[in-house]
Amino acid sequence: MLRPIDNYFLKQPEPLKSCLEFMRAYLLKADPNLKEDWKYGMPFYCYKGKMCCYLWVHKKYGQPYLGIVEGHSIDHPDLLTEKRARMKILLLDPEKDLPMKKINTIMKAVLALYRNGDAL
Secondary structure (H helix, E strand, O other): OOOHHHHHHHOOOOOHHHHHHHHHHHHHHHOOOEEEEEEOOEEEEEEOOEEEEEEEEOOOOOOEEEEEOOHHHOOOOOOEOOOOOOOEEEEOOOOOOOOHHHHHHHHHHHHHHHHOOOOO
16 A cells, blocks of 8 residues: 555656656755655655655646745745745746756755754
C-alpha cells in the first residue's frame, strides 16, 4: 500500500508530475537534514524537525510551486507573498526547463536560515 505522500506525486497529471517528482528528489538531496513528511495533506520538507518548505500546485494558476515556510526572511524578486504573512512561493512552469540557478540560490538562503538557527 502506498503512503499518502507517494500517492500525491503519482496521481498528478503530466507535466506536473514530472516537475513535482524532480523537485522532490532535488529537495531530498539538498541537505542530509532535510526530511520529507506528510503534513496538512501535502508534502513538506523539514529541517531537523522544523517545517522548511513544501511542494504544491497553485489552485488559480495550475502551476506547481515551491513553498518556503520562512519566506518572509528571504529577499528574492521571484518569491511571491500573495496573501501570506509568513510564507512565500516560487511558481514553477512545468512546460519549461526549471530555473535551477534561481532554485539553488533560494534554497541556499533557506537552508542557511535553518543551519544558523534563524528559522522560527
